Amino acid sequence: MTGRNTRARIFCFFACCCALFLELLSPQACAQQLPLRYYTTTEGLGNLAVTALAQETDGALWIGTENGLYRHDGESIRNPIGDARLQVYNMAFGSDGTLWIASDGGIYRYHDGKIAQVPVSDPTWSPLQGQALAPLAHGDILVVGKEGKLWRVSAAGESARMESALPATLESQQSEALEVRSILVGNDGAWWFGCGSALCRWHENRLERWGAADGVPHSEWLGLRQTKDGAIWARSDRYVIRRAAGDTQFADITPQGLGRGSNHFWLPMVEDSKGRLLTPGNAGVYRWQAGQWRYFGERNGLVEDGVRAMLTDLNGDVWLGTTGHGLAHWRGYENWSSWTTRQGLPSDVVWSVADDGAGRMWIGTQRGVVSTGGDGQEMANEAPSVTDQVGGVVADGSGGMWLSTFGGELFHRRRGQTWRSMTDGGRIRGGRLLAADGELWIVAGNRGLFSLPLDGSAPGRRRDELDQLLSASDRSVNTACREQNSDVIWVGTGSGLLRYDPAHGFSRPQVNGLTPSDGVAYLACGAGRVWLRTGSGRQLMRIDLHQSGILRAVPVRPAVLKGLRILSLLEDHRGWLWAGTDVGVVWWNGKNWRRFDESNGLVWNDCDQNALAEDTEGAIWVGTSGGVSRITFPEQLARIQPLVLKLDEARLGSVDLMPGHKIEVPGPAQMLELRWEIPRFTNRLSQHVRYRLRGSEDGWTDLTGSELRYAGLGSGSYRLELFAVNDDLGQSSQPLTLAFDIAPPWWRRPTVVTAALVLAALLIYVGHRFRIRRLVQHRNALEALVRERTRELAESHERMRELAFTDSLTGAMSRRAILSAAERELAQQRRHGGALTLALLDLDHFKSVNDTYGHPAGDALLRGLVTRLRTQIRDSDCIGRYGGEEFLLVLPDLSVDEPGGVERVDSWRQAVAGHPFDIGGATPLGVTCSIGVASISADETLESLIGRVDAALYRAKAAGRNRVEVWRC
Structure with a gap:
């Protein structure tokens, strides 16, 4: 019997040693509760095996599963492609905003709300399961086929095409060695890919290979990543290797315990904003930081189901796609750490938190106190004898720590020693502790204020001197705080605000805006100001201590605090205010007010009284009724993505509306319909849209949904203005404006x-x-x-x-008309002077033309003569039929005695004789003419002038015809 017990003890000892040894070899386990939110079928996810994740530039999340593609806009998860059911292998956005989808059915392209399959010559072709898509410039992507070949997919308008990415000669020469298993486009444009059991790099038409001699073990390299520091990471189901920028060798940094698991097709790697790499393990996630791996698993809240997809979003949060539990959002990944009973807290209800100044935080809970070094370290229970509710924990400034319980126990611990009870002098039921003026102050509520020496040399005593400053009806002491960089202490009581300084003791300062009936429930002291929350009105107020004269309490009413109950206050060393409330923690950095809750990474929304603290690194600790959270980098809270209001649909009747474009639609009444999205995954409860429709109403209306309808809008001019508001984050989106006119019915x-x-x-x-x-x-x-x-x-x-x-035959002026014209010109010559010439033209042998060719031919000859002469005379000259074949021409401002006068008249003769006339027969007829000319002399009558012209014509005929004769006085 004794031997069996001895052997059992030896076996247990050996097992413990082995376990300890394995623990030392394994990656460091992170002892913190991850603020995870899981999205499942309840939220609209139709399949719980998530295989791929991608994010739009405005924040919306795309989720690929084994049976469908989904989109998460922050409010809901929807299927954007209808009945198409794809088994998604991976996804990636191209540089042009196109979403490329690798699935069991091939490559798909989603663009402008439409999805289309990329045509391939082989209908049985499909991409390699689980492999990433590598975007290239100009919207192209690289994809690995299941046959081990690398393909390039290019978009061309509404269509796309696929072609081999590597030269055909290279593939034929090294077909086995170039069996591609993964793809990465490096920062320098080089292509990295798993080739066979090695790694290859293709750049500038040159192929390089890394094998065992280069630190690359023989394995199937399915995961590749390049981090911001230029390092190349490669992942197989058994190894993780890394080549630092500038190195020629890969280093094996495989975490202990990494196994094949059940999801070895999907081996994603992502980088967070601090340059730390994350990759899945068998049932959790590994994170490389400070030269070692840290593991997050079931103990931290991850379901033990395997991770297939990972993504770091625009806000720095991490998203995990699990094998069978849907999508997990690691909220507040970069900045929030939390602990609950799963990580060693005695109770999830945390009443107090304090920094001992030596790098450890002490956390008082519902059932005792523990300490931790922060940053994901284990909780240590160094006061096992304390099992009551710890209401106060404080450092005394000399390396010691004090704690009090709601049951009235008091404990003290010197640095490096154990806790010992200091309750011998009697129990003092209180909560908050404060080290002040060489003493420990105990805020005991209705019992008042107590103090005792920090060395514990005397029991606690009640500070009765406060009674004379307090109302007899309420002498409770609720809170106290010390001004930063000062010995002055402020005390909040049921009868108002008191001040203490070592030289003058307690006093009641006069503070305008604060009456004795305004009890002070909570205080926070900063550098030159005091924050307080009144007990009656629950009003937050601020007192500026730098102002001269009477102090003034100024009400502070930010929208983010509306309806909230403040349970604790703290001003940190930056001058920022923190307020724990019943629905999260509120923060003010001197400019912006914001509220943070579980959606941001807080472990629980219900903050506890006086459970706010700042550690030596400037991190903020928040105690709640569901655990404790640490805000590691408060400065990051100011850096949030802009709020975006994105219209999905805007329709007036059957007409689409667009911001910035005014349209007019016909009446009668029309239905206005809008649907929008606000891609934001945190603080959704305080998010709403503010809108007004000018032309119908001028006041603003708040709407928490994502749809708006106006039924039966009548005729008129309208202008819809809307923008998104997030009260918790103090953000507003850029406003959108839709302007439109509805025309009245035709009769109006x-x-x-x-x-x-x-x-x-x-x-x-x-x-x-x-x-x-x-x-x-x-x-x-x-x-x-x-x-x-x-x-x-x-x-x-x-x-x-x-x-x-007018002569009816020739169109020339009649005899009467031409003589009237001659009379007018003669009168004009007599009034103003000048020359005047008359010419009488007669066709030679005209009678023989009539006799030979007939009278129609003669008529045609006369008409042709007039037509030809009109082309020769001036516009001021007149021609008229004088009788038979004789024509009289009146020529003002022309004299035969002037040079060129006779020659001009002779040119008419030549024009008649020079070209035959068309008389309607087969052969044109040539004729000649004789012309008599005379110029007016002084005081000569028209009859005399015509007589001389007629005599000159007679002389021309007598002289042989076809000539011009001039009769001079």
């Missing part, structure tokens, strides 16, 4: 109404004028008849005048 249009009024006026006018019209109709008829007769007479007169002054 201004033109129609005006026309109707005009028509009515016309009817009245017409009715009034009807009688008058009948009276004047007869007169008008007579006047019309007279006008008609007058017109007919005028037309007859004009015809007669034309017949009198």
